Amino acid sequence: MPxxxxxxxxxxxxxxxxxxLAAVQKLLGHAKRPVLIIGLEARQHxxxxxxxxxxxxxxxxxxxxxxxxxxxxxxxxxxxxxxGSQEEECIAQSDLMVLIGLDPVEMxxxxxxxxxxxxxxxQVEHFVHYVKxxxxxxxxxxxxxxxLNGTLHDHRSDWQPWEWLKIRTQVQEKLAYPPVKFGVAPDxxxxxxxxxxxxxxxxxxxxxxxxxxxxxATAFFPSTRPGDxxxxxxxxxxxxxxxxxxxxxxxxxxxxxxxxxxxxxxxxCLGELCTAVETQxxxxxxxxxxxxxxLIDIKQQSRQFPTRGVRWGKHDFAGTMQSLxxxxxxxxxxxxxxxxxxxxxxAGGPCLIDVQIDPSGYAHQLKAMRG
Ligand SMILES: Cc1ncc(C[n+]2csc(CCOP(=O)(O)OP(=O)(O)O)c2C)c(N)n1
Numbered sequence: 001m002p003x004x005x006x007x008x009x010x011x012x013x014x015x016x017x018x019x020x021l022a023a024v025q026k027l028l029g030h031a032k033r034p035v036l037i038i039g040l041e042a043r044q045h046x047x048x049x050x051x052x053x054x055x056x057x058x059x060x061x062x063x064x065x066x067x068x069x070x071x072x073x074x075x076x077x078x079x080x081x082x083x084g085s086q087e088e089e090c091i092a093q094s095d096l097m098v099l100i101g102l103d104p105v106e107m108x109x110x111x112x113x114x115x116x117x118x119x120x121x122x123q124v125e126h127f128v129h130y131v132k133x134x135x136x137x138x139x140x141x142x143x144x145x146x147x148l149n150g151t152l153h154d155h156r157s158d159w160q161p162w163e164w165l166k167i168r169t170q171v172q173e174k175l176a177y178p179p180v181k182f183g184v185a186p187d188x189x190x191x192x193x194x195x196x197x198x199x200x201x202x203x204x205x206x207x208x209x210x211x212x213x214x215x216x217a218t219a220f221f222p223s224t225r226p227g228d229x230x231x232x233x234x235x236x237x238x239x240x241x242x243x244x245x246x247x248x249x250x251x252x253x254x255x256x257x258x259x260x261x262x263x264x265x266x267x268x269c270l271g272e273l274c275t276a277v278e279t280q281x282x283x284x285x286x287x288x289x290x291x292x293x294x295l296i297d298i299k300q301q302s303r304q305f306p307t308r309g310v311r312w313g314k315h316d317f318a319g320t321m322q323s324l325x326x327x328x329x330x331x332x333x334x335x336x337x338x339x340x341x342x343x344x345x346x347a348g349g350p351c352l353i354d355v356q357i358d359p360s361g362y363a364h365q366l367k368a369m370r371g
Pocket of ligand 1: 209210211212213214235236237238239261262263264265266288290292293294295296
C-alpha cells in the first residue's frame with residue numbers, strides 16, 4: 001500500500017506515514033478509556049511507553065516478554081496480556097485497545113475475543129495477525145511514541161486509580177492457586193522467591209520454562225525492568241529456562257538469576273546443570289517437582305482422555321545437583337523452602353531447590369487464564 005507522506009530517518013530508523021500517525025492520534029484523542037497492550041518490540045522504548053502510560057493514566061497490560069517495560073510496581077499495570085481470558089475484565093471496561101510493539105507470536109492460539117476498537121503502533125507490519133486494527137502506524141517506535149507523547153498532554157483518560165487497583169486485585173485473586181494437600185503451592189513458590197530476593201535487596205532477572213508452573217511464575221514474580229523476563233513463547237519450548245538463566249548469569253554475574261522450571265523441562269536439559277557448575281553461574285534453579293507433564297496432563301483430563309505418558313516416579317534433582325558439585329535442596333513445605341531460598345541467595349553460585357508440588361490446582365489456574 002503506497003503512503004503519501006513519509007518521515008524517513010537514517011539507518012535503524014524505519015520510515016512511518018504521517019497519515020497513519022494522524023489516524024492513530026485521532027482514535028486515541030477520542031478514546032475515554034484506552035488500555036495499553038505492550039509487546040516485545042517495546043522493550044527498547046520503555047521511557048516513551050512509560051511516558052505515554054502516564055499521560056493517559058490508563059491501565060497497562062504487558063505480554064510476558066514485555067513485563068517490566070512499565071514496572072510491575074506501577075499500579076497502572078493490572079495483569080498480563082496473552083490473548084486469553086484473564087485480561088477480559090479490563091478490556092471489557094475499556095473503549096480502545098492500543099497495541100504497542102505487540103508481536104502476534106506472543107499470544108496464545110485462540111480467536112480474538114475482545115470486540116473492541118483497536119489501534120496498533122508497531123515496528124514492522126505483522127501480516128498474519130489476530131485482529132485488523134481501525135488504525136495502524138508502523139515504523140520507528142521511538143519516533144512514533146515521541147510524537148504521540150508530544151501531542152497528548154491534555155488527554156488524561158477517564159480511568160480512576162481505584163479501578164486499576166480493583167482489576168489488578170481481581171486478576172491476582174482469580175489466578176491464586178487453590179489450597180494444596182501437600183508441598184508448597186506454586187503461587188507461594190514464586191511469591192516466596194520474590195520476597196526472599198526483596199529481602200536481600202536484589203531484583204533478579206527471571207527465566208521460566210513452558211508448562212503449568214509458568215502461570216504462577218509470570219503472574220506473581222514482579223518485573224521492574226524491560227528484559228527481566230526470559231521466556232520462550234510462540235514456540236514455547238521446554239528446556240529453555242535453565243540454559244537461558246545460565247546465559248543471563250554469565251552476561252551479568254552481579255546478582256542471581258531465578259530460574260523456574262518444571263521437572264519435565266529440566267529433564268530435557270539436565271546436562272546443563274554441569275554447565276552451570278562448570279561456569280559457576282549465579283543461578284537459583286527452582287524445580288516445580290510434581291512428577292508429571294502437568295500442562296499436558298490437565299489437557300488430557302479436560303478432554304476425558306485416559307492419563308497416558310505424562311506421569312512418572314519421584315526423582316531427586318537436589319541429589320543430582322549435589323552430585324555435580326552445586327548446592328541442592330529438597331523441600332516439602334514453606335519453612336524448608338524459605339530456608340533453602342535464603343541459603344541459595346547467599347551462595348552466589350549454582351543452586352537448585354527441588355520443591356514438592358501438588359498439581360491438583362493447575363486446572364483451575366488454566367481456566368482462569370485462558371478460559
Ligand atoms: C520441546 C517441547 N516439547 C513439548 C512441548 C509441549 N509441552 C508444553 S508444556 C509441557 C509439559 C511441561 O511439563 P513440566 O516441565 O514438568 O512442567 P509442568 O507442566 O509440570 O509445570 C509439554 C510437554 C513443548 N512446549 N516443548
